[in-house]
Amino acid sequence: MRIIFATHNKNKMKEIRQILGDVTEDIVAKSELGIDFEPVETGKTFAENAELKASGIRSYMLAHGMLEDDDIIMSDDSGLCVNYMLGMPGIYSARYLGEDTSYDIKNARIIHELRFAEGEERAAHFACSICAVFADGRVFHTEGKFEGLIAKEPKGTNGFGYDPILYLPEYGKTSAELTAEEKNSMSHRGKALRAMRELLKRVIGEDREKGINSGAFSEKKEGSGLVRPFQTALIVSDSHRKDDNLKDVLKRLGMIDYLIHLGDSEGTEHMIKQYAGDGVECYFVQGNNDFFTELPREQVITLGKHKCFLTHGHYYGVGMDLTQLTEEARARGCDIAMFGHTHRPYLREINGVTCINPGSISYPRQSDRRPSYMVVDVSEEGELTYHQVYLKLH
Numbered sequence: 312m313r314i315i316f317a318t319h320n321k322n323k324m325k326e327i328r329q330i331l332g333d334v335t336e337d338i339v340a341k342s343e344l345g346i347d348f349e350p351v352e353t354g355k356t357f358a359e360n361a362e363l364k365a366s367g368i369r370s371y372m373l374a375h376g377m378l379e380d381d382d383i384i385m386s387d388d389s390g391l392c393v394n395y396m397l398g399m400p401g402i403y404s405a406r407y408l409g410e411d412t413s414y415d416i417k418n419a420r421i422i423h424e425l426r427f428a429e430g431e432e433r434a435a436h437f438a439c440s441i442c443a444v445f446a447d448g449r450v451f452h453t454e455g456k457f458e459g460l461i462a463k464e465p466k467g468t469n470g471f472g473y474d475p476i477l478y479l480p481e482y483g484k485t486s487a488e489l490t491a492e493e494k495n496s497m498s499h500r501g502k503a504l505r506a507m508r509e510l511l512k513r514v515i516g517e518d519r520e521k522g523i524n525s526g527a528f529s530e531k532k533e534g535s536g537l538v539r540p541f542q543t544a545l546i547v548s549d550s551h552r553k554d555d556n557l558k559d560v561l562k563r564l565g566m567i568d569y570l571i572h573l574g575d576s577e578g579t580e581h582m583i584k585q586y587a588g589d590g591v592e593c594y595f596v597q598g599n600n601d602f603f604t605e606l607p608r609e610q611v612i613t614l615g616k617h618k619c620f621l622t623h624g625h626y627y628g629v630g631m632d633l634t635q636l637t638e639e640a641r642a643r644g645c646d647i648a649m650f651g652h653t654h655r656p657y658l659r660e661i662n663g664v665t666c667i668n669p670g671s672i673s674y675p676r677q678s679d680r681r682p683s684y685m686v687v688d689v690s691e692e693g694e695l696t697y698h699q700v701y702l703k704l705h
């Protein structure tokens with residue numbers, strides 16, 4: 312079992328390894344696996360942001376064939392919540408007054424905001440939410456709090472960020488006056504990590520009793536009790552009879568549910584279906600180089616909650632602009648239009664239609680010339696998440 316933690320921070324990694332070491336010794340930072348993907352934190356709570364980070368990294372690993380059956384992807388999100396400021400800066404702690412503003416200024420501002428507050432009115436806490444996402448998609452959360460009062464002046468030089476202004480009355484010190492060991496033993500992150508350690512031990516124990524290899528999404532079998540909570544679609548285009556990259560991608564992705572080819576397979580569609588294997592629903596459309604083909608010119612399919620218009624795109628002038636394409640998609644009741652032809656990856660919403668071009672898996676034309684494809688995850692609720700993936704240049 313391997314835990315991949317979505318952080319670059321070496322100090323955090325040290326604390327994480329100390330606390331989770333008896334769940335597994337194999338704990339790595341995402342950067343140690345060469346992952347530089349940063350999921351965008353658009354959540355409204357610490358828990359939502361932690362989950363966005365962990366599930367984003369999991370999807371990235373899945374799309375890049377890096378995910379192992381018993382991997383657990385973990386992330387944290389934390390911040391300072393000040394009661395008098397209605398919980399601010401909260402999830403915006405790092406961005407409060409601007410990402411590049413010094414903590415001397417941020418701390419002085421909070422003290423100023425509380426200039427009329429006394430006693431308990433100065434209550435505040437650090438909060439930390441940890442999220443663990445198993446390879447099979449199960450999600451677990453734990454939380455920890457570190458409570459105190461906002462000090463009337465900053466004190467101490469240990470720690471970081473808002474530590475100098477969180478005063479701990481029972482110690483008569485601020486968090487920045489504690490040693491690292493003292494702080495870890497009572498901090499929000501320490502508490503959330505210890506709660507996660509206990510939770511993981513329990514879940515893994517229960518899985519073993521049920522004969523489940525924790526996190527094994529490849530064990531999606533009737534009756535195994537493990538059902539993968541989403542489906543995966545691989546979208547490719549413009550392979551032009553050069554299918555080596557496509558074969559590699561299929562091998563690396565392992566299990567997929569749909570394969571969508573947006574044209575110019577040039578007669579290799581039967582081979583591509585074979586590479587994809589049994590049980591994969593394959594959809595192909597004609598490209599401008601698919602002569603004498605029986606493939607449909609266009610198709611409309613359903614992915615989760617969404618209706619997708621599949622076309623190569625040359626009849627709609629996609630090389631110029633996407634107006635005709637989006638009009639046609641809307642006329643067919645589709646909110647997604649998938650196209651190829653340009654050999655350039657594209658993902659953007661236009662006129663209420665999400666337009667997707669996976670680029671060419673064999674003959675890329677965008678400036679960096681990396682062959683590309685797209686992986687679309689379909690959640691149980693039918694929502695789609697898109698991952699544009701590029702192959703390395705050899």
Ligand code: IMP
Pocket residue numbers: 387388389390391404405437470471472473474498
């Ligand atoms: P992160 O989610 O761990 O990156 O933390 C976000 C922000 O919350 C940090 O940039 C700090 O501003 C604040 N923060 C979180 N934990 C602490 C702490 O232990 N001490 C001081 N500030 C913290």
